[in-house]
Amino acid sequence: MTFIYEFGQHKNKSIEQVAVTDFPYLLWSDSNVRRLSDDFKKHLKEVRFKLNNFVPDVKCGACKENIPEHISIGMNLPYGISVSTQYLYCDEKSCKSSALTYEKAQLYHLAFSTLESLPYSPKWIREDVSEVLLAAIGFRGRKTQAALEALLEHVELKKPMPQF
Numbered sequence: 001m002t003f004i005y006e007f008g009q010h011k012n013k014s015i016e017q018v019a020v021t022d023f024p025y026l027l028w029s030d031s032n033v034r035r036l037s038d039d040f041k042k043h044l045k046e047v048r049f050k051l052n053n054f055v056p057d058v059k060c061g062a063c064k065e066n067i068p069e070h071i072s073i074g075m076n077l078p079y080g081i082s083v084s085t086q087y088l089y090c091d092e093k094s095c096k097s098s099a100l101t102y103e104k105a106q107l108y109h110l111a112f113s114t115l116e117s118l119p120y121s122p123k124w125i126r127e128d129v130s131e132v133l134l135a136a137i138g139f140r141g142r143k144t145q146a147a148l149e150a151l152l153e154h155v156e157l158k159k160p161m162p163q164f
């Protein structure tokens, strides 16, 4: 089933569409918008869980072997950020240190929840980081509702999804 926001800054967009462009809005609307139905909130929590617990479909950018757990984001604000599917790293110390040769880079958890904790996060940063996170899941192509639903239906998870 497709759940559409019927009001607010993301009016007429589905939960999935908002999730992959403005992930922090999900958490915000879950706790601040009273008009959301129980089914809507349940689906919202499931989408958040999946995007925070997916098994990446790419390898560590340093050892080219392990599954990455961290995303390197280099902030040089207000000019730009440096983020890429090549800058994803596993938990090995040597791999993590190769990520930090660029002085403004910091490692974050490779999950959409990182978007909720970025210190300064205008729209274009959320979008750039979201693109890399989506690529890390293995998503290619246009972000249609059908494609996003299929992605989340088949995504491999690190742990079983709880009952929301």
Ligand SMILES: [Zn+2]
Pocket: 060, 061, 062, 063, 064, 065, 066, 089, 090, 091, 092, 095
């Ligand atoms: Zn590695």
